[in-house]
Amino acid sequence: MNSFGMSRKRPLGFDKENVWPSILGIEVNDLGVTVKQPRLAFRSAAIDNDLFNSSSCSPSDHFLIKPVDTWSLLDLDRVLLTPTQKSKKNVLTPSETRYKNGSFRQVLKWDRSLGQYGDGNNAFREPNSVAWLECGKLAVVDTNAHCIKVFDSETGQFEYSFGRGRTLGCQNLIYPYRIAVVPGGDDQLVVIQRHPRPQIHVFSSKGELIRRFGQHLEKPRALTVDQSHRILVIESQLQKLHMFSLDGKILFVFNLNEQLQFPTSICSNNYEIFISDNHLHTIKVFSYNGQLIREIKETNYITYPTNIKLNSKGQLITIDNHQGLNITIYDEYQQKKRLGAYTARICHSQILDVAIQPKQNILHLASKDYRVYTYQLPL
Template sequence: MNISSLQNFLSGPTRKRHVVDNADKENQPGLTDCRIPSKHPRIALGSAFYDANIYNSIPYSPPEEFVVKTVDISSPSDANRIHLTPAHERRNSRSETRYKNGSFRQVLKWIRSLGQYGDGNNAFREPNSLAWLESGKIAVVDTNAHCIKVFHSETGQFEYSFGRGRTLGCQNLLYPYRIAVVPGGSDQLVVIQRHPRPQIHVFSAQGEFIRRFGQHLEKPRALTVDQSHRIIVIESQVQKLHIFSLDGKVLSLFHLNAQLQFPTSICSNNYEIFISDNHLHTVKVFSYSGQLIREIKESNYITYPTNIKLNSKGQLITIDNHQGLNITVYDEYDQKKRLGAYTARICHSQILDVAIEPNQNVLHLASKDYRVYTYQLPL
């Protein structure tokens, strides 16, 4: 190239390459060329863009042997109800097992469910507790709705409710927390109110207010009623064990700080008191005089117990939510032998409380997803 040609080249229009700053690729605006995928800012699951209607959707798919039944919207009891009805019986000759948390467990499918999020008769705002009545009903404590709702245990049909503003003499029932049934046929209901002032309420099976007591309670966590109609309450944080008569008289009070760290559930066979401890990974058995009798502790089977129940044979059923629903059953002879270990096919969000039909070994579980699930134990 001669000198004149070089001068013409340098004096011509300058070509500049377009420079794109890639310092912040996450927040770059989308390109207009549809062939190039644009990248948009991420939306966090718990952000303001979270879909508020997610609570009105079915959180889990039903098992294959279930179909959704058409709802008659003209029926007031079915207006906001989701029915799940068995399409036909399918019994698998080979039971499915799953290895979880260092143990093999038989997989169970729930057989019924009821409820959803909402304020209707067949919906819950926070189903914190439930109890099975000997008349064949299920009473569910809806804490944030300040009421107790009663359903038929077989069909899930709503029957009646009572609580704040619905029961004469009990307009101040606020945030009911736990419930238990008085055995013996009358189906009286004992309800713990935790906030704003802890106390115990007693109702008839129809929801008629009878009495209240226990205003000296501090942190009531769980309760049970034994065959002698003694009301037994365990408190968390302060680790106190209270025993009341049905008319509200204080029979005993024990301080169990040396034996417990975080009690979660309680049950009784009328001469022994069983208390589960979530932090100690155990179930401890006490006498009615407050003495520690024995401890039920088994690695990989009792991990973080949240609920315990006794069936009609005196067999102990423990429930925990460590990496899903886990159920373990122990024999009635000092719980020295494990009779079965089970897990759920679906991973429940959180089990809040459990009720048992003791003669049938049927469990009803209140879940954090605003539903009550029913399981049949193959004992």
């Protein structure tokens, strides 16, 4: 029960981590009942909220609109991808820094956003995970809607969805939680389901169920798929690292309870495994034999890590949510050199998951306010 007398049922007790509280708009209807202000389906950083007030918050699946560039900052009548020139108003200068938690960080402004609360194609009930497909699509896991929604990553246009009640053969996909893309594997999608029975689903990029396995999992928290198509799953509370082949065979299970307290995210460069620990304020690096190799720990820069990703150069991108979004990037050579530290101009309520477009260093961020934000990292 929150301070406004509203409650929201959840399927299970989610793991707690250090997050910044959400500040959401509310209003009072004609009956005197407080209700949540709906979010915009598509919105750029420069477009006023009133532009979309006449649109339905949750259009039906057969609702048709004129295709437009929903990501565009200025002109909605033409397709505008990444602008080659930005106005002086949007250009960040080296002086635009902010002192946070004992460190100076360059301030970044999100380029575009997608989503609102609701059940329509362009809305989410809980966007817990996001993944960028090599074909240029963006897949978003909508946990409480029991489906995965796929958008064009350049225009933000909804394309299709799959999950319970939407695709023949996978009606049993209930409360999907995390998603990862098989690299160089025709964009096959690996999805973790946490409730009511934890397991792993493998889908084609179009949502056709290929197989499911991993019913022995108990508390799967995060996953990644390496270049050799090995599926790595880290469990919270149990601190176990599971390694599967793409066809579902168990390769290894490592107990890391002596090295970890609360793992939150995992990634791999195909010979080292990186795991963030929210409570130990660190990133730990393991071999594929389960041995701890080294630790990446920097006071005031890695505080409460929630997500980690590797870009195409092997540089480590760390995300933490201590008093807002904080991004720190380390070099590819054992992460000994910090390449940049950034923070968001706005205070995101809670970072649920991130995806990286490796070559462009574009960061897609799923937030607790039912939206997916896009940031261009200055690397």
